[in-house]
Amino acid sequence: MEKFANRIRGYYEDTLDPLATEFMFRRPPTMGELRRPPQVLLLGNHSSGKSTFVNYLLGEDVQSTGVAPTDDGFTIITYGATATERDGAAVVSNPDLPYEGLRQFGGQLVSHVQLKLRPAELLQTVTLIDSPGMIDAAKAESGRGFDFPGVVRWFAERADLVMVFFDPDKPGTTGETLQVFRESLAGIDHKMLIVLNKVDQFQSLHDFARAYGALCWNLGKVIPRKDLPMIYNTFVPLADKPKSRLPMEDFEKARNDLIGELRRAPTRRMDNQITQIQAYAERLRLHAMVIGEAADRLRSVRARWVGFSILLLGGLSAAAFATGMVVALPGIALAAVLAFVFIGYIALPRTKRRLIARFDQIFEELHNRELLLRERAEDLRMMWEEVSPRAREIAEKRGLQSFEKMRWDDREHLEELTGKLIPQLRSELYNAMRDSDAPAPALEQDRPEMLPASEPRRPRLLQGVGSGTPKRKTFF
Ligand SMILES: Nc1nc2c(ncn2[C@@H]2O[C@H](COP(=O)(O)OP(=O)(O)OP(=O)(O)O)[C@@H](O)[C@H]2O)c(=O)[nH]1
Ligand SMILES: [Mg+2]
Structure with a gap:
């Protein structure tokens, strides 16, 4: 893992x-963020058993x-x-910890964060983050004093696995849960596991089926x-x-399956980081190519204007001398x-504005071959839509003239990457995991539409390989 991390x-x-x-x-992500330990975020309705599950995993309280809402803050264990x-x-x-970014959510949130260090064996593999239970709308209105969905999104983006508990x-999914699904967990469903917990409370199959059905119905929304x-x-x-x-x-x-997934967090982290760097490099390529072009x-418009003016004025001067x-x-x-003055203050700024307004067209022209491969x-278009607002803003604020065309070898290098x-x-x-007989992370195979453009489909090398390899699951 360390070798892979160093290459990234x-x-x-x-x-x-x-x-x-x-x-x-x-x-790009800071070294602190790249070096952070694998993290698992536990989310869920209040009293759904998140903290009990944490204690069970660690073998101590x-x-x-x-039963009442117990946690009102985030505990990093x-x-x-x-x-x-x-x-x-x-x-x-603490700059050695990857949590400095939480400061942006203000003092109220900071006072609701706690770090617990424990010598448990599991924690050598993953860091657990217990969260405040989500409550229904009426109670949530009284306010937590910080942007709860924003903080959940922050943690979820940095987690390698997000477990969402229901009971x-x-x-x-009402009130805060609904809000969190819509605002905080959108787009990260590939690392989300849904848990219907406390099933020992069911005394009949009928009760279980009703609750399970209700959960599916609500998740569907x-x-x-x-x-x-x-x-x-x-x-x-x-007991x-x-x-x-x-x-x-x-x-x-x-x-046991759930705990197995949790133990696979380090592999998931590496897999997530590979996905992240691929997405970053693809977007950087689009941004740099369009701005550079x-x-x-x-x-070249400036050169044409200047050349034309010099030619005209030179011709006029020569004619004046000759006659x-x-x-x-x-x-x-x-x-x-x-x-x-006309060129510098009127013609070029107008051309610049026109060029920035035509970024979409430049993108289409530069990628016409790639875009033809359906x-x-x-x-590719989705990626461009994502990066284009910032590309335009930079070109407007910084000035197009301050950028150079992307060098050929840089472009080659990015494409190779x-x-x-x-x-x-x-x-x-995947090969390294197969050789060490470790299970492959069951990730992203089901969200092909979210994969960066040139990323090949996942090798399903490990499906059913090795006696210790569990069957891959379809989470979504
Ligand atoms: N029967 C049963 N009870 C459970 C289970 N897990 C937790 N409980 C009980 O449910 C109650 C709530 O558990 P917590 O672990 O505090 O729930 P939580 O999700 O951390 O709650 P908040 O911190 O308030 O969000 C406690 O009384 C637990 O003893 C379970 O699997 N089965
Ligand atoms: Mg709790």
Whole structure:
């Protein structure tokens, strides 16, 4: 994993970062973000059993649990040789921790963040993030004092796995849950696992079927996909709870599967980082090519204007000398000054505005071959739509003339990276996992429309390979 991580860092540092700086593209992820430990975010309705599940995983009561809404903040639980706790202010101001970005959500949020260090074996593999239970609309209105969906989105974007818990009492998506699905979890369904927890509360199959049906119905409204998400029906065995009359083996197996997924977070992290760098490089290429091309066109328009003016004024001066009308020379000099003022202050700014307005057309022209290959067209246009507002803003504010056309070797290098090196890295990752008999992450295979354009479809190398490899699951 370390070897793969170093190669990803190398690609950012050597190729992508210099180009991003030159074309003022958004910054690549920081080294801190790239080095962060694998993270699993636990979300869900209040009292759905998130904290109980965390305690079960760690084999000790790290989090408090209870029937009333218990957690009102985010708890980051990570590995530490001795058990200690740090408050939010210390967490967000520590540059060695990847949580500085939380500061943007204000002091209220910071005071609702806590870091717990525990010497549990599992934490050497993943960092767990327990979250405040989501409540219904009426209670949420009284306010949390910080942008809850925004913070959830922040954590979810940086998590390698997001587990969303529901329980038999609240198998629905109303109030805050609905808001979080719409605002915070959109587009990240490939790393989301749905859990119907506390199934030991069901005393009959009929009750279970009703709750399961209600959950599916409600999820259908917030997850815009044709197929049903994989739902883990499970529970945590608790001594003080009455036993269910239903056979529990399948639910226990689902719990083991869930824990298996959690342990695969490091592999998922690498896989996510490969997807992330591919997406970044593709977008950077579009941004730089269009800005560079527009800047080049602006320069040739300027050269034409200047050349034409010099030719005209030179011709007039020569004619004045030849015909002995030297008195016309001051007039010609004045015309020269006016011509350059016109070019600099009227003609070029107008051309610049026109070129920026035609960015979409430039994009189409530059990619006409790629766009003709129909399979790529939609992906490519989607990517361009994503980057074009910023490309326009940069070109307007910074001035097109300050950019150069993208160099041929830079372009070749980027194409090699997105077309060969990164896909190769991914297949090496799969091969390495196969050789070590570790299971492949079940990711993204079902959201082809979200994959960056030149990314090949996932190699399904590990499907059913190796005795210890579980069957890949279709989450969405
Ligand atoms: N029967 C049963 N009860 C459970 C299970 N998991 C949790 N509980 C109980 O449900 C209640 C709520 O559990 P918590 O772990 O505090 O739930 P939470 O999701 O962390 O709640 P908030 O922090 O308020 O969002 C507690 O009384 C637990 O004992 C389970 O699998 N089965
Ligand atoms: Mg809790």
